[in-house]
Amino acid sequence: MSPTLFLIAKLSRVEPDVARRAMSTARAQDAVDAPRPAEFSRGSGAMVYALALFVTRRPLHFWLGLSGLVAFPIYILARIVTNLLEWGVHTYGQ
Numbered sequence: 001m002s003p004t005l006f007l008i009a010k011l012s013r014v015e016p017d018v019a020r021r022a023m024s025t026a027r028a029q030d031a032v033d034a035p036r037p038a039e040f041s042r043g044s045g046a047m048v049y050a051l052a053l054f055v056t057r058r059p060l061h062f063w064l065g066l067s068g069l070v071a072f073p074i075y076i077l078a079r080i081v082t083n084l085l086e087w088g089v090h091t092y093g094q
Helices: 003-012 016-028 043-057 059-092
Strands: none
Touching: 003 016, 003 043, 016 043, 043 059
């Protein structure tokens, strides 16, 4: 399974087969305003189909956003560690 399908399935909480069907349906659409299939119109099906459309139409935005979700907690953790080190050096000397 590709990482994209794995992420779509996990984010929308569906089975990988449903994510695979949604991706193939989204890739097969020629018109931007084409109607969505009935199975993807409500609930988690709508979420998986929306993610599949987003990934097929704007893959760079998807991957940059996902990398931002990973990078932001790392940035916050680095800020906390540097502040703690500064505080320790200021309080206890060199």
